[in-house]
Amino acid sequence: MSSPSKRTGRRPGATDTRDQIADAARTLFAEVGYERTSFRKIAAAAGVDPALVVHFYGSKEGLFRQVMALPPEIADALARLADGPRETVGRRLAEAVVGALENPASRAITLGRIRCATTHPDAAALVRETVTRDIHQVAEAVNDDRPDVRAVLIGVQVVGMALARYVVFVEPLASMTASEVIDVVAPTFQHYLVGPLAR
Amino acid sequence: MSSPSKRTGRRPGATDTRDQIADAARTLFAEVGYERTSFRKIAAAAGVDPALVVHFYGSKEGLFRQVMALPPEIADALARLADGPRETVGRRLAEAVVGALENPASRAITLGRIRCATTHPDAAALVRETVTRDIHQVAEAVNDDRPDVRAVLIGVQVVGMALARYVVFVEPLASMTASEVIDVVAPTFQHYLVGPLAR
Numbered sequence: 382m383s384s385p386s387k388r389t390g391r392r393p394g395a396t397d398t399r400d401q402i403a404d405a406a407r408t409l410f411a412e413v414g415y416e417r418t419s420f421r422k423i424a425a426a427a428g429v430d431p432a433l434v435v436h437f438y439g440s441k442e443g444l445f446r447q448v449m450a451l452p453p454e455i456a457d458a459l460a461r462l463a464d465g466p467r468e469t470v471g472r473r474l475a476e477a478v479v480g481a482l483e484n485p486a487s488r489a490i491t492l493g494r495i496r497c498a499t500t501h502p503d504a505a506a507l508v509r510e511t512v513t514r515d516i517h518q519v520a521e522a523v524n525d526d527r528p529d530v531r532a533v534l535i536g537v538q539v540v541g542m543a544l545a546r547y548v549v550f551v552e553p554l555a556s557m558t559a560s561e562v563i564d565v566v567a568p569t570f571q572h573y574l575v576g577p578l579a580r
Numbered sequence: 581m582s583s584p585s586k587r588t589g590r591r592p593g594a595t596d597t598r599d600q601i602a603d604a605a606r607t608l609f610a611e612v613g614y615e616r617t618s619f620r621k622i623a624a625a626a627g628v629d630p631a632l633v634v635h636f637y638g639s640k641e642g643l644f645r646q647v648m649a650l651p652p653e654i655a656d657a658l659a660r661l662a663d664g665p666r667e668t669v670g671r672r673l674a675e676a677v678v679g680a681l682e683n684p685a686s687r688a689i690t691l692g693r694i695r696c697a698t699t700h701p702d703a704a705a706l707v708r709e710t711v712t713r714d715i716h717q718v719a720e721a722v723n724d725d726r727p728d729v730r731a732v733l734i735g736v737q738v739v740g741m742a743l744a745r746y747v748v749f750v751e752p753l754a755s756m757t758a759s760e761v762i763d764v765v766a767p768t769f770q771h772y773l774v775g776p777l778a779r
Contacts, residue, residue, distance in 0.1 A: 413699075414613075414699065495698070495743075496698050496699070498743075498748050499694070499695050499698060499743065499747055499748075500613065500695070505747070505748045505749070508748050508750070509748060509749070509750050509751075512744075512750050513750070513751065529751070529752050530752055530753075530756075530764060533744060533751070533752065533753040534753075534764060534765075534768075536740070536744060536750060537737065537740035537741050537743075537744045537753070538736065538737065538740055539740070540740040540743055540744065541735070541736035541737055541738070541739040541740025541741070541743075542736050542740075544694075544697075544698065544736075544739055544740075544743075545711075545732060545735060545736045545739065548697070548698055548704070549697050549698075549704045549707050549708060550704070550708070551707070551708050551711050551712070551732050551735060552708075552712065552728070552732070553729055553732065554729070554732040554733075554736070557729075564777075564778035565729060565777050565778050566733075567778070568771065568775070568776075568778065569733075569768055569771065569772075572767065572768065572771065573768075576767070577767075578763075578764050579763035579764050579766070579767065
């Protein structure tokens with residue numbers, strides 16, 4: 382997860398060490414879940430003293446929330462979606478979501494959040510916030526008819542797709558190209574954002 | 581999970597004991613996941629000797645597969661969906677899925693499968709089978725254009741909805757009535773079964 386320069390630097394600064402700890406924590410949260418990720422394991426994976434993890438991040442809850450925050454570029458991309466044409470907003474949302482999931486760093490964050498949310502309230506709260514704040518913001522800008530319901534339906538699609546494609550490896554979804562995935566989910570996002578909610 | 585008669589019977593027969601073990605195992609798989617569900621914990625929850633769990637179910641993998649099988653009534657309901665009118669197949673699928681999730685017994689099976697699938701290959705295999713066999717059967721009977729892609733997109737929606745409504749409690753989905761949920765997901769299922777896959 383780290384760039385080679387971080388690993389080979391002889392005396393990494395505080396920022397590098399902090400990033401190394403964050404990378405290690407994200408990988409562990411995604412791979413073994415919330416409960417089994419300890420400060421000790423994170424420190425071992427990052428090659429630092431456990432006391433340093435506490436120094437930088439305080440509690441496990443605080444660490445989870447900081448390292449699993451949506452990357453600013455994704456939050457920005459979501460915020461800008463409503464500025465473009467309404468007829469293509471579903472496709473542009475699909476491009477943003479699939480793009481984020483194809484990027485190893487933001488995929489680790491998304492999968493880590495989902496995996497941890499099934500077993501731990503802190504992680505569940507973070508997933509709820511993304512839906513009720515970040516996705517809701519898009520839905521509300523596009524449609525004033527029940528944007529809260531639209532946001533959660535989009536969240537449902539994103540979570541299910543992330544699990545099926547990258548965790549459970551359900552075919553043919555797991556083997557489809559990113560562009561094929563965008564093609565098949567874009568109409569659903571368009572419907573959830575713009576279409577009539579129920580017929 | 582058991583009927584009262586099972587708990588109060590003085591000398592339960594083998595079938596009752598087997599069912600009690602299955603109920604206890606399903607609850608544990610759903611609540612604590614695959615790894616943390618042991619024969620010892622299942623036996624304690626069912627009030628039987630651990631040796632009896634081994635006697636009835638053999639390996640943990642075998643036990644998981646047997647107690648987490650789709651209930652026959654759900655598999656039958658899915659198989660019958662394609663017999664009805666094509667214009668309402670999405671709504672009827674939504675009714676079958678939401679009905680299964682609102683029933684505590686089949687909900688425990690669905691959530692247990694999903695939770696365990698995020699961490700264990702056996703559980704992931706069972707989730708894949710449901711999509712590529714049971715849901716695929718419906719998609720194939722309704723549409724000969726890429727039923728495999730249609731099946732996995734429906735599976736994505738079901739898994740996401742189950743997690744958001746019953747595990748992560750994302751609002752307003754968590755508080756909507758079953759009938760409201762059917763109303764908002766039926767058009768998506770109809771699209772995935774009957775509509776053009778990509779535009």
